[in-house]
Every structure is written in structure tokens, then in C-alpha cells.
Amino acid sequence: MAYIPPHKRHSRDMENTSPTPESLSSQFNRKLNLKRKFNGKLTITYAEGAISKWFVIGSSDDGNQFLPCVHLEPFSVPSIELKWGEKPLALLNSSVSQGNREEEEETETGPWESIIVNLLPELLSSVEHIKNELYQHDGVKPKLVARVGKVLFHGISKIDRNELPTERTLRQLKGLFYTSVSDTYMENRTERVIPLIGLEFEVEKDIYIVKVSDEERPSVTLSCxxxxxxHSNNLKLYKVEINQVRHMVGDISCLKQNVDMRLMLYSKKNLQKLTDDEMEGIVGLINSAVLDQDMMGGLRWPLGKATSGNRFRVVEVWHTVSKYYVNPFLRLQLRNANRYDLSTSIGEASKEVTLNLKHVTFELLVSIFLTVSMNMIFAPKKMMLYL
Known part of the structure; x- marks a missing residue:
């Protein structure tokens, strides 16, 4: 959602009215000959023709009608409640334990085959688009990832809460994919799942990510x-990346699990060489940051230092500690993230699970044995334990 601050009008007859703080500020700025300010925001970029799809697995054979045990229930997420002004809703199955008990042992391969059936046409179409991008641009890096979380909805006034939800009615609502999981869930991945599917520890990364908007390129967010x-209580910049471009996003409500899944195909391009002036502006923002563990995101800026001229502005900060585990097919990331959005003054700490399907990505790009490759990843019961 875009948050636009209200604009205030000033009286045209300033001589006949008492000066207000707003008018004095306006006059002061004009006397200093300040350039106009801009409101930076975090940008999520979708490719032309990008595909977004939501569907349900584990429902009745009807395909649209849910079982009586499935209900829309309020789902407590304080950061989303502040943005939306209401509690989000989630599809919950009362016949599935919502506590700490794990349900993986009861999971069958059938639902995962339905994911393939539901998303395969969109995945193939999106891969064709990325192939064209690879031919036209150097340094394009495609990735297929699976994320664990919860599909959330809002706009309940559009439907009758007393009626059983259907896929048709839920498509009238706005939604998002919330990626935070519980402490218990994260511990289970570490203690049970990782040894079971043969993943080995690769590396731990403790980094800060400063998201920067660029007034001259409003469709771009720079990740520093x-x-x-x-020892100096500040940061050292080591990489600047351009925001990812999403080609396909498939959100799946998994009614026989406590968590849902997002399957996403996206690409990243190498950032073109920045000019000396651009680098000076970005480095100035980074050097002005002060480490402060009492702040959400772990960083703060002295007054006026979160912008660089009238071009670059800090819009969001992340402090992430990630552990990576790998095998020949997968790269699993377990991440603790602490974020703060400067435009909304909303922060949040979360635990996240992301699976990079690197082997499948390669098979998709060569378009050989696609269905076989997908089944290699999704069908075996042990592989599904990462959910």
C-alpha cells in the first residue's frame, strides 16, 4: 500500500492573516532556495506479463467449496494491522492442530503433485520470458525459490463472514504472503529436517541491508x-544490488498444513556501473548510519542524514542473521530478520525459511525433463519435510 501524507493548502492572502507554522516553514525554505523534497518508497518490480496466482490444496474435490472445518479466522500480525487498519484473515483448518505438533508424517505426495499441475503452465511461460531476457542482457540471474509462511486476506466487508468461504469469494479480497514462522517451526527445521534430507551447513551471514530509493529511477530500489x-559503531558497504524482478508468484494455501507456501520465479540483473557522484551519495548515506541495537533494524541516522541531496533516500533497513544449508539440489536459508520501514515508522522481527531450488532452476532454463525434475524435488516424502 502507498502511504501519501496529506497536503496542506496555504491562504493566498498572507498579509491579512496571522502567520502559521506551516507558512513560516514554507517561507523559510524558499529563502534558503531548497529544492523540492521527494518521498521515497520501497519498490517491488514485476516483469511485463508477470503471472500472479493463488490457489488452495487439500480442499474438497469440488475445487471451490471448502470443507466445513475450514474457516477464515483473524491472524494476529501487529505490523500488518497498523498498515491495514484491521486484523488480517487466514484460512485455518480446525481439524489440523494449530499448536506445536508437527503434521509432516501425515502428508501425502498427492497435494505436491497438484502444485506442479497448477503452476507448470505459468512456470513454463515465465521461463520463456526469462530466456528472452538472458539473450538481451548480460548478468541476468534467474532463481526459483519456495518460501514458507501464511497467505493472509483483508477486505472482509466485501463478503459475508457467516457464510462458508469459497475460492470465488476469497478472490474478491486483497491478500499478501506473510513470511514469518514460529520459533518451534524454526527449531524443528534445524534439529529434524536438515539432518533428515542430507543438508550440510555452508555459512552464516550477519549483514545489514539498507534499502535506498533513487528519485531519478523511481522504479528501482537499491539494496546496499x-x-x-x-569498533567505530557504523557500517562498511560491500555490495549494491538492484531490486529483483518477479516473473511468477504462486501463493498456495495448504489446508492440511499449519503453514502455506509461495513459489516464486524471479531474476536479478547486475547493477550498471555507478558514477562517482552516485557512489559518493550512496556511500555518504551508509557512512552516516549509526549502529543502535535498541532501534528496529539495528540502525539510526542523525537528523537529516537519511537523505543524500534530493536524489537518494533510505526507505527501509534490515538486520539479518542467516544460516545456509546445502546439498546438490537445494540451498536452505534460515533467517532471523529485524526490519524497519522509515516511510511508515513500522518495524518487525521475524523468522523466515527460504528454499532455493537451484537444480530445478537449471532444468527449467534448459527446458529438458522439466516434469521429472520437479517431481524429484517435490514428490519424495522426505523432501517435503522442509515444510
Whole structure:
């Protein structure tokens, strides 16, 4: 959602009215000959013709009618409640334990085959688009990832809460995919799932990500990756990336699980060489940051230092600690993230699970044995334990 601050009009007859704080501020700025300010925001970029799809697995054979045990229930997420002004809703199955008991042992391969059936045409179409992008541009990196979380809805006034929800009615609502999981869930991945599916520890990364908007390129968000320098209480910049471009997003409500899934195909391009002036502006923002563990995101800026001229502005900060586990087919990321959005003054700490399907990505790009490759990843029961 875009948050636009209200604009205030000033009286045209300033001589006949008492000066107001707003008018004095306006006159002061004009005397200093300040350039107009801009409101930066975090940008999520979708490719032309990108595909977004939501569907349900584990419902009745009807395909649209849910079982009586499935209900829309309020789902407590304080950060989303502040943005939406209401509690989001989630599809919950009262016959599935919502506590700490794990349900993986009861999971069959059938639902995962339905994911393939539901998303395969969209996946193939999106891969064709990425292939064209690979031919036209150097440095394009495609990725297929699976994320665990919860599909959430809002706009309940559009439907009757007393009626059983159907897929048709839910498509009238707005939604998002919330990626935070419980402590218990994260511990289970570490203690049970990782040894079971043969993943080995690769590396741990403790980084700060400063998201920066660029007034001259409003469709771009720069991700400035940094490491902490505790002795000087600030950051060291080591990489600047351009925001990812989403080609396909499939959100799946899994009614026989406590968690849902997002399957996403996206690409990243290498950032073109920045000019000396651009780098100076970005580095200035990073060097002005102060480490502060009492702040959401772990960073703060002195007054006026979160912008660089009238071009670059800090819009969001992340402090993430991630552990990576790998095998020949998968790369699993377990991440603790602490975020703060400067435009909305809303912060949140979360635990997240992301699976990079690197082997499937390769098979998709060569378009050989696609269905076989997908089944290699999704069908075996042990592989499904990462959910």
C-alpha cells in the first residue's frame, strides 16, 4: 500500500492573516532556495506479463467449496494491522492442530503433485520470458525459490463472514504472503529436517541491508549490503544490488498444513556501473548510519542524514542473521530478520525459511525433463519435510 501524507493548502492572502507554522516553514525554505523534497518508497518490480496466482490444496474435490472445518479466522500480525487498519484473515483448518505438533508424517505426495499441475503452465511461460531476457542482457540471474509462511486476506466487508468461504469469494479480497514462522517451526527445521534430507551447513551471514530509493529511477530500489564495524559503531558497504524482478508468484494455501507456501520465479540483473557522484551519495548515506541495537533494524541516522541531496533516500533497513544449508539440489536459508520501514515508522522481527531450488532452476532454463525434475524435488516424502 502507498502511504501519501496529506497536503496542506496555504491562504493566498498572507498579509491579512496571522502567520502559521506551516507558512513560516514554507517561507523559510524558499529563502534558503531548497529544492523540492521527494518521498521515497520501497519498490517491488514485476516483469511485463508477470503471472500472479493463488490457489488452495487439500480442499474438497469440488475445487471451490471448502470443507466445513475450514474457516477464515483473524491472524494476529501487529505490523500488518497498523498498515491495514484491521486484523488480517487466514484460512485455518480446525481439524489440523494449530499448536506445536508437527503434521509432516501425515502428508501425502498427492497435494505436491497438484502444485506442479497448477503452476507448470505459468512456470513454463515465465521461463520463456526469462530466456528472452538472458539473450538481451548480460548478468541476468534467474532463481526459483519456495518460501514458507501464511497467505493472509483483508477486505472482509466485501463478503459475508457467516457464510462458508469459497475460492470465488476469497478472490474478491486483497491478500499478501506473510513470511514469518514460529520459533518451534524454526527449531524443528534445524534439529529434524536438515539432518533428515542430507543438508550440510555452508555459512552464516550477519549483514545489514539498507534499502535506498533513487528519485531519478523511481522504479528501482537499491539494496546496499553492509557489514558492521563495531569498533567505530557504523557500517562498511560491500555490495549494491538492484531490486529483483518477479516473473511468477504462486501463493498456495495448504489446508492440511499449519503453514502455506509461495513459489516464486524471479531474476536479478547486475547493477550498471555507478558514477562517482552516485557512489559518493550512496556511500555518504551508509557512512552516516549509526549502529543502535535498541532501534528496529539495528540502525539510526542523525537528523537529516537519511537523505543524500534530493536524489537518494533510505526507505527501509534490515538486520539479518542467516544460516545456509546445502546439498546438490537445494540451498536452505534460515533467517532471523529485524526490519524497519522509515516511510511508515513500522518495524518487525521475524523468522523466515527460504528454499532455493537451484537444480530445478537449471532444468527449467534448459527446458529438458522439466516434469521429472520437479517431481524429484517435490514428490519424495522426505523432501517435503522442509515444510
Amino acid at each position: 549490503k553492509c557489514i558492521a564495524l563495531p
